[in-house]
Amino acid sequence: ETGVTQTPRHLVMGMTNKKSLKCEQHLGHNAMYWYKQSAKKPLELMFVYNFKEQTENNSVPSRFSPECPNSSHLFLHLHTLQPEDSALYLCASSQSGGAGNQPQHFGDGTRLSIL
Amino acid sequence: DAKTTQPTSMDCAEGRAANLPCNHSTISGNEYVYWYRQIHSQGPQYIIHGLKNNETNEMASLIITEDRKSSTLILPHATLRDTAVYYCIVRVANGAGSYQLTFGKGTKLSVIP
Numbered sequence: 001e002t003g004v005t006q007t008p009r010h011l012v013m014g015m016t017n018k019k020s021l022k023c024e025q026h027l028g029h030n031a032m033y034w035y036k037q038s039a040k041k042p043l044e045l046m047f048v049y050n051f052k053e054q055t056e057n058n059s060v061p062s063r064f065s066p067e068c069p070n071s072s073h074l075f076l077h078l079h080t081l082q083p084e085d086s087a088l089y090l091c092a093s094s095q096s097g098g099a100g101n102q103p104q105h106f107g108d109g110t111r112l113s114i115l
Numbered sequence: 116d117a118k119t120t121q122p123t124s125m126d127c128a129e130g131r132a133a134n135l136p137c138n139h140s141t142i143s144g145n146e147y148v149y150w151y152r153q154i155h156s157q158g159p160q161y162i163i164h165g166l167k168n169n170e171t172n173e174m175a176s177l178i179i180t181e182d183r184k185s186s187t188l189i190l191p192h193a194t195l196r197d198t199a200v201y202y203c204i205v206r207v208a209n210g211a212g213s214y215q216l217t218f219g220k221g222t223k224l225s226v227i228p
Contacts (some may be wrong), residue, residue, distance in 0.1 A: 002160065013199035031213035043218045050213040090158050092162070094213065101147050101166070104216055106158035 003027040006107035008090050013081070014115050021076040021110045026095065030097075032074040034066060043090065049074065050096055055087030078112075086114045093095040116146065116206045116217060125222040126198075133190040135222050137203030140184040147208050148179060150188045150219070152199040159202065159218070162188065166208075193226045200224070 011052045013019050025032065034046040046057035050066040063085075065077040074091055088111050092104040127133040139148065149164040163170055163177045165186075170177045174190040174192040190197055204219040206214060 002158070033213070042220070045215045048213045055213055096213055101164065103149060103161040103164055105161055108158045
């Protein structure tokens with residue numbers, strides 16, 4: 001139990017569908033992250049939120065739309081995805097401030113498959 | 116952030132100590148060393164981090180050389196559940212509110228019964 005919960009764990013969708021991934025952290029952190037992990041590739045940072053404000057968009061296509069309504073919840077809205085978007089999508093959170101050395105804690109991810 | 120070098124794979128007998136090395140010869144003074152692991156089909160799990168002193172927690176010990184150019188993660192009594200890919204990451208802690216973690220290829224640790 002890492003304190004970061006992602007739902008659903010698995011998702012299969014067609015290219016024309018719209019779905020959302022949800023992340024909730026119970027650690028009192030104020031920074032939240034979306035990462036993508038494709039098969040046999042390292043993690044790629046997608047989006048960063050700090051105190052609900054988006055601080056980084058790592059050149060992610062607009063078919064991925066993040067939302068952070070508060071410091072505990074993070075969503076990733078998906079629409080008209082492509083087969084190459086099939087991957088493990090990971091959410092993480094961290095505590096900002098202080099020395100800035102606090103680690104990120106990850107959820108177990110959503111395994112997304114695009115048909 | 117400084118680059119790290121880790122062996123591609125290692126084996127360890129169950130019940131023995133697993134010592135995972137990491138080379139970070141270009142590390143700078145304000146960069147921390149972090150260790151994560153990823154078990155198949157799960158998210159990365161934070162293990163431990165340190166700056167220059169050795170650190171120990173309930174999961175592992177982190178030994179950092181005096182010149183800080185290398186470190187070793189020690190799992191004192193490896194179990195089959197410790198089979199995973201272990202990542203050594205070096206990053207600047209500059210007080211920024213958020214930061215990117217850059218994962219390399221890591222070390223695939225196999226614990227053998």
